[in-house]
Amino acid sequence: MNILFCCKDTPAEPWLQGLAAALPGARLSVWAPGAPAADYAVVWAPPQQFLDEQTGLKALFNIGAGVDALLRLRLPPQARVVRLDDAGMAVQMAEYVCHAVIRHFRELDALEAGMRAGEWAYRKPRQRQDFPVGVMGLGVLGARVARALAQFEFPVNGWSRTPKALDGIRSFSGADGLPDFLAASRVLVNLLPLTPDTENILNRDTLARLQPGGYLINVARGAHLVEDDLLALLASGHLAGATLDVFRTEPLPAGHPFWTHPRITLTPHASARTLRDESIAQIAGKIGALERGEAIAGVVDPGRGY
Ligand code: NAP
Ligand code: GLV
Numbered sequence: 001m002n003i004l005f006c007c008k009d010t011p012a013e014p015w016l017q018g019l020a021a022a023l024p025g026a027r028l029s030v031w032a033p034g035a036p037a038a039d040y041a042v043v044w045a046p047p048q049q050f051l052d053e054q055t056g057l058k059a060l061f062n063i064g065a066g067v068d069a070l071l072r073l074r075l076p077p078q079a080r081v082v083r084l085d086d087a088g089m090a091v092q093m094a095e096y097v098c099h100a101v102i103r104h105f106r107e108l109d110a111l112e113a114g115m116r117a118g119e120w121a122y123r124k125p126r127q128r129q130d131f132p133v134g135v136m137g138l139g140v141l142g143a144r145v146a147r148a149l150a151q152f153e154f155p156v157n158g159w160s161r162t163p164k165a166l167d168g169i170r171s172f173s174g175a176d177g178l179p180d181f182l183a184a185s186r187v188l189v190n191l192l193p194l195t196p197d198t199e200n201i202l203n204r205d206t207l208a209r210l211q212p213g214g215y216l217i218n219v220a221r222g223a224h225l226v227e228d229d230l231l232a233l234l235a236s237g238h239l240a241g242a243t244l245d246v247f248r249t250e251p252l253p254a255g256h257p258f259w260t261h262p263r264i265t266l267t268p269h270a271s272a273r274t275l276r277d278e279s280i281a282q283i284a285g286k287i288g289a290l291e292r293g294e295a296i297a298g299v300v301d302p303g304r305g306y
Pocket of ligand 2: 063065066067274
């Protein structure tokens with residue numbers, strides 16, 4: 001079995017070693033133009049030339065959860081696209097989002113700034129029920145995040161394409177359910193995949209429907225957010241702040257207004273990183289299953305876009 005590795009900005013050697021150890025007998029190599037035909041590929045943002053040449057691939061294993069960049073390319077029609085299915089990302093995302101929600105709710109920025117200024121000053125405790133959190137996307141990551149938030153006893157709403165029944169989470173679904181979901185939420189967490197239906201979904205109209213003093217946490221993709229609309233709603237005071245991990249252009253360009261905005265907290269697309277060992281174990285397990293003719297989880301539906 002031939003497996004090609006074609007991952008932008010990712011050192012190949014540790015992946016090749018890990019995959020070789022997990023798949024004895026497989027021939028592994030880094031793709032270069034003109035490489036012999038392969039059965040499987042492990043990819044992240046591959047060039048179109050790779051896909052045009054490797055027309056016989058049975059499956060492409062994306063080393064991330066989001067497949068938006070891959071689905072923009074012309075893919076071999078028979079090749080399954082397989083996303084990472086948690087592989088250690090869900091717990092990282094739960095940590096990150098709970099941290100951001102709690103940091104905002106408990107006013108930790110203001111308390112820390114006060115201490116730096118030499119002030120020992122309490123703030124009146126805020127009520128949890130005044131901070132309902134809405135999680136957009138209740139998939140592998142969103143469902144884990146919603147459950148973690150519910151453990152901290154925040155009221156949690158969830159919005160997905162199809163209805164869900166998750167303990168302790170109020171479920172909303174479909175385009176018709178979006179206005180009620182937003183009106184029921186004050187803190188908004190975006191964990192949607194980027195598709196034609198969800199691009200620019202965080203805009204003036206949707207964000208204005210959040211309860212006053214709203215707070216945005218975008219951990220999915222930068223193209224979900226209309227950046228100028230966020231800035232306008234922060235300026236108007238309807239939104240109290242935002243935590244952003246993803247951006248329309250990454251790295252965030254020098255001079256972008258987000259860099260210095262006092263009410264925006266930034267991280268460099270770091271909320272849930274691909275963990276190599278967990279990912280290799282998952283990919284190797286799925287290649288084994290496909291070779292035995294078994295079904296696997298995490299196969300993307302290109303028509304749906306996720
Ligand atoms: P997933 O398992 O595919 O779940 C997607 C969820 O979104 C599902 O609940 C789906 O609804 C819902 N959805 C999709 N289209 C919708 C629409 N038009 N309206 C309403 N709901 C819709 O994805 P995941 O693994 O949780 O990951 C989500 C995204 O997180 C990824 O696509 C990626 O962009 C991002 N991500 C970011 C980082 C980071 O470091 N910042 C790391 C990993 C992933 P149904 O359940 O009804 O299908
Ligand atoms: C990271 O953004 C991913 O999609 O895994």
